[in-house]
Amino acid sequence: xxxxxxxxxxxxxxxxxxxxxxxxxxxxxxxxxxxxxxxxxxxxxxxxxxxxxxxxxxxxxxxxxxxxxxxxxxxxxxxxxxxxxxxxxxxxxxxxxxxxxxxxxxxxxxxxxxxxxxxxxxxxxxxxxxxxxxxxxxxxxxxxxxxxxxxxxxxxxxxxxxxxxxxxxxxxxxxxxxxxxxxxxxxxxxxxxxxxxxxxxxxxxxxxxxxxxxxxxxxxxxxxxxxxxxxxxxxxxxxxxx
Amino acid sequence: xxxxxxxxxxxxxxxxxxxxxxxxxxxxxxxxxxxxxxxxxxxxxxxxxxxxxxxxxxxxxxxxxxxxxxxxxxxxxxxxxxxxxxxxxxxxxxxxxxxxxxxxxxxxxxxxxxxxxxxxxxxxxxxxxxxxxxxxxxxxxxxxxxxxxxxxxxxxxxxxxxxxxxxxxxxxxxxxxxxxxxxxxxxxxxxxxxxxxxxxxxxxxxxxxxxxxxxxxxxxx
Numbered sequence: 001x002x003x004x005x006x007x008x009x010x011x012x013x014x015x016x017x018x019x020x021x022x023x024x025x026x027x028x029x030x031x032x033x034x035x036x037x038x039x040x041x042x043x044x045x046x047x048x049x050x051x052x053x054x055x056x057x058x059x060x061x062x063x064x065x066x067x068x069x070x071x072x073x074x075x076x077x078x079x080x081x082x083x084x085x086x087x088x089x090x091x092x093x094x095x096x097x098x099x100x101x102x103x104x105x106x107x108x109x110x111x112x113x114x115x116x117x118x119x120x121x122x123x124x125x126x127x128x129x130x131x132x133x134x135x136x137x138x139x140x141x142x143x144x145x146x147x148x149x150x151x152x153x154x155x156x157x158x159x160x161x162x163x164x165x166x167x168x169x170x171x172x173x174x175x176x177x178x179x180x181x182x183x184x185x186x187x188x189x190x191x192x193x194x195x196x197x198x199x200x201x202x203x204x205x206x207x208x209x210x211x212x213x214x215x216x217x218x219x220x221x222x223x224x225x226x227x228x229x230x231x232x233x234x235x236x237x238x239x240x241x242x
Numbered sequence: 243x244x245x246x247x248x249x250x251x252x253x254x255x256x257x258x259x260x261x262x263x264x265x266x267x268x269x270x271x272x273x274x275x276x277x278x279x280x281x282x283x284x285x286x287x288x289x290x291x292x293x294x295x296x297x298x299x300x301x302x303x304x305x306x307x308x309x310x311x312x313x314x315x316x317x318x319x320x321x322x323x324x325x326x327x328x329x330x331x332x333x334x335x336x337x338x339x340x341x342x343x344x345x346x347x348x349x350x351x352x353x354x355x356x357x358x359x360x361x362x363x364x365x366x367x368x369x370x371x372x373x374x375x376x377x378x379x380x381x382x383x384x385x386x387x388x389x390x391x392x393x394x395x396x397x398x399x400x401x402x403x404x405x406x407x408x409x410x411x412x413x414x415x416x417x418x419x420x421x422x423x424x425x426x427x428x429x430x431x432x433x434x435x436x437x438x439x440x441x442x443x444x445x446x447x448x449x450x451x452x453x454x455x456x457x458x459x460x461x462x463x
Contacts, residue, residue, distance in 0.1 A: 028292035028330070030316070032309040055330075059370070066316040068309050092370045096316075105368055115368070120291065121334030121376030128331040141338065141379045144410040147371075189310025189327055193293050196329035224329075 010041035013206045024172040025054040026195035031067030033191045035173035036074040043078045049086045056092040057104035087114035129166035131200025136165040172198040174207040183230030184223045199229040206232040246419035254279040256387040256417045260286045264343040272387045273346035290314045291373040298322040338380045345381040351403040354450040356413040356425035359405040378409035390418035400449040434461045
């Protein structure tokens with residue numbers, strides 16, 4: 001059986017994404033963990049009414065926080081500025097520097113974009129649960145705060161907890177270090193973050209990598225994301241965003 | 243106006259709470275600085291929620307910095323033997339699962355009962371919860387390291403938090419530029435004052451009534 005997951009350009013990997021899609025975007029917020037080239041391709045494509053599930057709503061790239069030498073990088077902010085995003089589900093929506101508001105804050109104050117606040121640990125677990133075929137879970141995080149509003153409560157082991165539903169999406173944009181042609185992935189340093197959790201929770205997982213090797217080219221003992229979770233792989237173009 | 247301690251000295255005092263072998267997560271701002279003041283002879287395993295454990299200090303020069311070695315504070319870190327990496331679901335399993343001994347967080351407000359507010363205030367209209375809620379709810383010990391009042395002189399230690407809270411009844415110790423205060427069932431206990439400060443002077447900058455510890459002393463720095 002021929003497995004064909006390699007796509008030649010970022011533009012081709014996003015070609016079938018249409019208006020109204022829900023997309024998970026990997027990484028924590030550093031230049032090296034964000035799927036910058038896939039985001040750039042989606043901005044170029046210009047589809048609208050997107051729902052983004054990510055740790056942030058694009059809060060660090062323009063400021064160059066989380067890249068060596070403070071070099072700016074691409075994140076969700078380019079899509080939000082473009083007016084492509086309807087809703088963001090995240091834990092960090094606002095600029096990391098209060099005096100420099102990001103595109104999300106400006107649109108949010110005008111009522112032009114929706115937000116679902118999710119504590120970071122709850123966010124990743126909702127995604128993990130989605131990928132694992134679960135409906136949700138109970139967590140202590142958020143009890144007695146704004147987060148508990150409207151949520152089912154239950155006392156487990158003497159601790160009050162709230163129920164959080166799992167999350168799934170149409171697509172995931174992932175950044176990894178190396179892939180083999182089967183789609184097996186390895187990461188480097190802090191790159192795993194949300195990248196190694198999201199591919200499981202979506203219909204189509206698209207991955208940008210620094211290097212693609214032949215099947216058998218990765219030591220099976222060190223593979224982090226098994227290839228069956230991965231649908232499309234593109235090598236970061238040499239002139240691309242790293 | 244009396245002299246207050248610098249941000250570095252607040253961090254230094256907070257770091258004295260790190261016991262040998264402690265697993266510690268540091269929030270942004272003043273808490274980040276505590277990494278530089280681990281007491282001599284103690285080994286501390288630092289955790290960062292973006293997926294690293296057991297890493298070293300911020301490199302002094304750009305040349306040693308690696309883009310794949312960075313903490314949640316956006317700063318690079320140096321490797322240490324035994325360092326490891328993991329994904330976010332594992333990272334928060336460490337936090338929620340009670341595997342982090344101490345977190346040091348900044349605060350906008352702290353209440354008499356140990357409620358913490360540190361993610362937003364109404365004028366901003368939006369805020370960043372990030373990992374702070376999971377840390378505040380689930381770490382074994384929550385230490386707040388902050389300036390005692392706002393730059394405008396408004397009180398930050400209050401009877402009740404006015405701002406939306408991050409977690410209720412989570413803070414056990416408050417280290418500021420004028421005092422060290424423990425949160426007890428009976429109320430806030432003034433344990434230490436900054437050099438040259440009196441209990442009355444600290445009380446004047448604090449909302450709720452402070453109980454003065456029997457052995458109250460000057461902060462040892």
